[in-house]
Amino acid sequence: MKCKFIVFIFALILFSQNIFASDHFDYSSLRQISILDQGRIKPLDTFARESVRAITGQIYFKGKDPLETLLGWLARPEEAMASPLILSRYEPLNQKMGFQTFEHRLIPKSLSDNKEFQPTLKNIFLKEQAQETLSESEKEAALIYRRLEMLIKILSGSSIFIFPDPLQAAGWSSLETLSNQDKAQDLKNILEDFTQKKYSAFNADSKNFAEDLKKMDKEAGKYPGERALKREICFNHLRPFQKAWILFLGTFVLMLFSFERGGGGASWFYRIALLTAIAGVGISIYGFVLRCLIAGRPPVSNMYESVIWVSFASVIFALIFEAIYRSRFFLLSASALSTLGLVLADNLPNVLSPSIHPLVPVLRSNFWLTIHVLTITLSYAAFMLAMGIGQLTLGYYAFKPLAKERIKALNLFLYRAIQVGVVLLAAGTILGGVWANYSWGRFWGWDPKEVWALIALLGYIAILHGRYAGWLRDFGMTAWSVLSFLLVMMAWYGVNFVLGVGLHSYGFSSGGFKEVISFVLLMLAWVGFATYRYKKSFPP
Numbered sequence: 001m002k003c004k005f006i007v008f009i010f011a012l013i014l015f016s017q018n019i020f021a022s023d024h025f026d027y028s029s030l031r032q033i034s035i036l037d038q039g040r041i042k043p044l045d046t047f048a049r050e051s052v053r054a055i056t057g058q059i060y061f062k063g064k065d066p067l068e069t070l071l072g073w074l075a076r077p078e079e080a081m082a083s084p085l086i087l088s089r090y091e092p093l094n095q096k097m098g099f100q101t102f103e104h105r106l107i108p109k110s111l112s113d114n115k116e117f118q119p120t121l122k123n124i125f126l127k128e129q130a131q132e133t134l135s136e137s138e139k140e141a142a143l144i145y146r147r148l149e150m151l152i153k154i155l156s157g158s159s160i161f162i163f164p165d166p167l168q169a170a171g172w173s174s175l176e177t178l179s180n181q182d183k184a185q186d187l188k189n190i191l192e193d194f195t196q197k198k199y200s201a202f203n204a205d206s207k208n209f210a211e212d213l214k215k216m217d218k219e220a221g222k223y224p225g226e227r228a229l230k231r232e233i234c235f236n237h238l239r240p241f242q243k244a245w246i247l248f249l250g251t252f253v254l255m256l257f258s259f260e261r262g263g264g265g266a267s268w269f270y271r272i273a274l275l276t277a278i279a280g281v282g283i284s285i286y287g288f289v290l291r292c293l294i295a296g297r298p299p300v301s302n303m304y305e306s307v308i309w310v311s312f313a314s315v316i317f318a319l320i321f322e323a324i325y326r327s328r329f330f331l332l333s334a335s336a337l338s339t340l341g342l343v344l345a346d347n348l349p350n351v352l353s354p355s356i357h358p359l360v361p362v363l364r365s366n367f368w369l370t371i372h373v374l375t376i377t378l379s380y381a382a383f384m385l386a387m388g389i390g391q392l393t394l395g396y397y398a399f400k401p402l403a404k405e406r407i408k409a410l411n412l413f414l415y416r417a418i419q420v421g422v423v424l425l426a427a428g429t430i431l432g433g434v435w436a437n438y439s440w441g442r443f444w445g446w447d448p449k450e451v452w453a454l455i456a457l458l459g460y461i462a463i464l465h466g467r468y469a470g471w472l473r474d475f476g477m478t479a480w481s482v483l484s485f486l487l488v489m490m491a492w493y494g495v496n497f498v499l500g501v502g503l504h505s506y507g508f509s510s511g512g513f514k515e516v517i518s519f520v521l522l523m524l525a526w527v528g529f530a531t532y533r534y535k536k537s538f539p540p
Helices: 002-021 044-056 066-075 077-081 091-097 108-113 117-129 136-156 182-195 199-220 226-238 240-260 263-295 303-325 329-347 366-399 404-440 448-469 474-499 513-537
Strands: 034-037 040-043
Touching: 034 044, 040 044, 040 226, 044 066, 044 136, 044 226, 066 077, 066 136, 066 182, 077 108, 077 136, 091 136, 108 136, 117 136, 182 199, 226 240, 226 263, 240 263, 240 303, 240 329, 263 303, 263 329, 303 329, 303 366, 303 404, 303 474, 329 366, 329 404, 366 404, 366 448, 366 474, 366 513, 404 448, 404 474, 448 474, 474 513
Parallel strands: none
Antiparallel strands: 034 040
8 A cells, every 4th residue: 555655656757747847948959959159069058048148147137047048049139120139348448339228239130220339340350450559448349249240140140050961161060051951940839839838849840950950960970979068068057166265255254253252162163164175176177177078188278278277276365274273263264265367257257257268279289388388377376375375464464463463474474375386476477487488489589478577576576585685574575565466466366367468368358447446546556554653653
């Protein structure tokens, strides 16, 4: 009797799942379809996420799954052209062009009717051909045009390369070129099912369509397997670096409580903080492994990857120093700064693009990419940790100048972090010269990236030498350690996002300038305030 009851319950669950399965769209089959985009074969799930984010500024636009949004655009192209989709946040340009925005977005169709926009684009193209520097408004106008162009290519099907075709030079045919063929008709049937909300038909047609494409993939014989596609989809939906910053934020809060509470309570908060930090490191490592397997290279070829790597490495350094010195200051500083870095990487996709792109030829030597770039960015992580400890030390100088033992300990920790950073940056700069000789035939060429890396190195060497020679006392070393991080920011962000010149063009981008300037001014103001308080507490 009991056995029959269990069977009845199991059958009821299966039946209920079938009922619910018939009244919703199942995108799992379509997610795994291979698509050729920007020189890389990826799942349709990734293409949808990157396209929706690039055009609208959000992955989950209006709270919808990006694949659902993409299907909506393909099924109703006229409606898409008449809806506010194109992100445009730069208000000076909006006012100059007379753009009518809806939640910082433009209607694509309205751009073709704008009398100011077309002449502006023509002028931009002429300046780009002449290699002239564009103004901020011109850069934003060019970005709007690229978003519009991306949307139009999606709606026309010219960028939907999902049909394996060995006879084509690229190995793929687009939806546009197959407008009269059976497979294109199959996709149109799926879009009709989607528009008319025929859930069962959509799910069945999607599954059959995906299976047919897999057979075509196998016949062509040079496309990623199902395992590789599922791995990338898992990475997309897991969002490991988002979970990492949540754990590091928890670490920071727990570390604060460990300072507030005395006795055994502080010890428990500290132990839990260590566990959350280790968990954050663990999920970050898992994320890096997945990203490396997907990209086939170390994750340090653009600004986004370097930010998440530096944030991760600063926590690693903090845990190592914690094990050596048994001090809570390392983890407190690193968890705060790592949280900040990962939050920025997670929430500024149009500045720090998380998309995975094929490497430019100069970066295709994975050995040198790994050795040189990882060493340089590890030095940034050590300097970021030193900057965090320096900020804490300035706080003690400003508000608790009599805590001399703690200040002395913090200065020692600061000194050790700078030493690690200097060794790594010196090694990375030398290795960069070796790589430059291998790639460009010269060891040193006074490229802006090379020059600013050298300036940052000399800046920190000056601090160490000044302390050793007695030119800098403890407060001077602390203040200059914070200010010297501005040199790192110039080498790291400024050359790529502000100067935008030199042989390291593969890392160039734009955006985030106001936020960085605000951070720099805030740091300068804080150092100035701490210096004032220090001189007031300890007059000469």
